[in-house]
Amino acid sequence: MSTAAPPVEAVAAVERRSWLALLRATGAAGVASAVAIAIAAFVAAFGPLLAPDSPYLGQLSSSYVGPTGGHLLGFDGQGRDLLSRLLGGARTSLVGPLTVVVICILAGTVLAVSAAWKRGTYDAFVSSGLDVLFAFPGILLAILAAAVFGAGLVAASLALAVAYTPYVARVLRGAALRERSQQYVAALEVQGASAFSICLRHLIPNMLPLIVAQATILFGYAMVDLAAISFLGLGVQPPNPDWGVMIAENQSGVVQGYPLAALAAGICIVIVVVAFNILGERLYDQAQAERR
Amino acid sequence: MLVATLVVSSFVIFSALYLAPGNPIAVLSGGRTLPAESIKVLEARYHLNDPFITQYWLWLKGVAHGDFGISIALRENVSTLIASRIGTTAALVLYASLLILVIGIGLGLAAGLRRGFLDTSVLAVTAVSAAIPSFVAAIVLILLFSVKLTLFPSLGDGQGLFGTIYHLTLPAVALAISSLAIVARVTRASVREEFGREHVQTAVSRGIPYRQLVRRHVLRNAAIPITTISGITVASLIAIAAVVERAFGLNGLGAYLVSAANSKDFAVVQGISLVLVTAFVVVNVLVDVLYAILDPRVSLGSRAQ
């Protein structure tokens, strides 16, 4: 009887939650958002192949001509097929934010985890450095970058990534500190496991739901900011198709009474951003719930 | 912290001159070919033959005295150019901030305190409007209120107080709309969260009437996170204003910054960036002060996590 397992202790069959199950837990709105994002990603990858027409070539005589048989959404201000331009513009509109998110999540995670692990002066140094960086609003830094390096998607994306990093690092540092203080981490330290392997195999995987939620929410922000920069003429350069550029190009149509061209690009941005916001928010709620 | 941040940001803004490809003269002239005496003027103005740190120090001293240099494109003092445009931007940001604080917090409180139809509709509407970029909002507003209904102008700054308000209404709404939605959502969530706190339960167990409970324990405590989010969003307007100014053809600092960046008018870019960063930092400091007043656990200077 000494060390035998007590008879009535039962083990509920709780499996580790797969990403699919996590997605299902975000509810109908979450799943719908994920589907919308998947479609947008598909268009970004294959958009140019799907386009019925060239996104670059057009005839000025078709300027702001409404939908006709072969042209589902009609033409833009320069007489180019609107649908083709929207499909072609998906790529830059999504790849830019993706770059921003990847860079700032990577940098933010490394800074947050290392600061939480070392604590003390290193943490104080990183934290106050981030506070200073916090003084640059993303768009302002992007404009500055455009002035220095010339307008373009690369400079704008890098500038936004730098501006977002302190925000990401701050949120993740809190999570990393919480995880760091878990007793299993101390137990592994006592076992003699290296800091690097504890961070890589335990800390970061446990922060992953939060990291993914953060990345999703940030994607929406990055998309809006990058489109704004392109709208200002400092991001993607015409005649390349981009949803932000398209709004700027076709703003004159709005005043002239033909808003479809500008609106269509605007609606594309709003739909994708709404999808990222909702999914991100739901994932965040799930990540918080899992902590309890 | 305020001083440190400003020193570092001014340093970054100044040294951007050297980060750029090409020599400082090329950057300052924006690639224009200048006569020899103009180059001399620039060299003297920026002390380009002195060590880097000296250059920065002299530049900073000039800035402190309101001397931001000369616009290479307009051949005018940058400070004069800034002064003539700062009013529009300030009015726009203030107007939008007011909308955010009054309507955003108001909606959030209403939704947080009452479950049911109002709550659900605020949630749904703000989920979408939080995702509407200011320039998309701008074209929709122009379409609806200037082109279709012709209630508001689509362009220009307007004259006098009433004219300014009239001309700035659409831009302010466009600027405020997504921040307003975010503030409303966070306000709602904060109110709900405070309702669930243990100390609120203590107050219930002591027979404190509902209205007093809400006022003294729920709203008073929710004011802390609401202040944080309001501060962040209002500060961010300072930069986004550039987009709205462009969309509505307003003659503000942001729009000028963008055209300066496009024409590589470097002194102007530096000057305006510095002004905007300073404004941004000052707003953040004000929020920190307010935060320390609202939360006795926070002493001034230790930023709330």
Add this chain to the structure above:
Amino acid sequence: MTEPILQVDGLRKEFGELIAVDDVTVRVREGGSLAIVGESGSGKTTVAKMIVGLEVPTAGSIRACGSDRSTPARSTAERRRRGREVQIVFQDPYTSLDPRQTVERALDEVLRLHQGWDAPRRRSRVLELGELVGLDARQIRALPRALSGGQRQRVAIARALAAEPRVLILDESVAALDVSIQAQVLNLLADIRDETGISYVLISHDLAVVRQLTEETIVMWRGRVVERGPTAQVLDDPQDDYTKRLRASVPRPGWKPTRRALAGVGEEMDP
């Protein structure tokens, strides 16, 4: 006389102005068990953390299994060797396991760290360890969230034992458990000692638990040792004022709590 398995001399720890631990000396013989008793702020947990290397002592020396561990380990090999000398089981069953790791993988990770064994050998050792602490094969495959507090604490004990340490520190390891579960774990710890000859250092505020599990006791108060001796003697006939007060504070049949002079010993008084 043989050298003690754990030997701590003149241990001191300062956190800024605060002296958390002051001149603490500890001896544990092979197979022996020692309790460090105290309340919050006594420094008992800080002593435990210094012994296992989670805090660096300000002064004093720590020797375990004949080798010094007063300063942080320099190499990976050194760190792991120390891991095979002294292990620790913490208080909170809910954060002491990685929520993403099954019991099996948690134990396997420790075995891989310490032994150069192949997968089948590690696997059979995992089952052996499970059996030692009373977990069946199904529980071994489970994630922590499927386990009760008592079961999780068994896993934490098994993980510590996987390194085959000579000394096990029990930092309030049964304090968070329900009474009926606490009894099971205390019996388990007694059985493990009988089977392996391991030494225990029990950090606890619960005098009844101390009585049940240990032979020797040290009483700490505000960072200092105020009394030491055989557990039965310290509990039955305390000499120090603080120990007496601690003993008198334990509820028992016929107990009458009394109010003391409030500024007296042990009373926390903050600014």
Add this chain to the structure above:
Amino acid sequence: MSEGPASAALLEVEDLVVDLPVEGEMRRVLHEVSLSIRAGEAVGLVGESGSGKSMTARAIDRLLPPGAAVGGAIRFDGGNVTALSGAQLRRFRGEVAMIFQDPRAHINPVRRIGDYMTEALRTNRDVPNAEAEDRAVDLLESVGIEDGGRRLRQYPHELSGGLLQRVMIATALLTQPRLLLADEPTTAVDVTTQAEVMAILDDLRREFRLAMLFITHNLELAAAVCDRTAVMYAGQVVEVRASSLLHDDPLHPYTAALAAARPDISATKDRLASIPGRPLSAFEAPSDACAFAPRCTHVRDACRQQRPPLIELDRGLTRCLRADELRGHMGPETA
């Protein structure tokens, strides 16, 4: 220590059933809890985690989360508590004060101690601020805090946990309630502080002729400070006994097993008489059998066929079918 007539009870809980919504389904947390407290009497409520002891106190003070379904009766001073609303409910809450385990979470962190202490007096009793503060300072002194005037101006984060717990006790007594619901008030504090807090509670309770429901997981503590002790298991009361008899003459095998499982401070036991398995929550326990049957060493087939009623035995109550025959044979000595 006999069970008085029902009319003498200040608080009477009868067959209290509570279901709470958990992830969309209703889950039972209390299963026919019956309990009575006379004026000035201290009753201990003991149980392991998930036994429903805190939930009982919450149900009494009408603090259950929204969506809770409540059955059975709660009577305070003869009035039906479950029917109260609005001003009546608030008046009732003024007569029943609650002390929580974690004072730091249960006191508003952004308001001063003085505000916290006097809020109910000012609001519900219309006591002027100055007078309310004077009373608060007096009570702080009786819980051993001398410089009350200064403490009133401090914020909760400036006080230690032990001091905050005393502030909470003083505050509970300010409105001169007739019943105190103390939910594990000493679980988070040190043993010596616990003795101090218990002494204060005991003194003040007698001074104010206050009835108390003292909730704890510590059987010895409850037995030491309460007149009677009720033991809960899986959402039901399984035994109510005069505290002086609880240890040597328990009426339910669970009580006996609980006492036997605790190590003894004055003697090393060779082996602890542990209870197999883990404590069950109300919704996990069998509903048509004795809830303790799966872990009970005295179990018979009959125990698995019906849920034992709460029967009276030797001036106590027990929910064990075999209580009479097992009496004297389930104490710690024979376990």
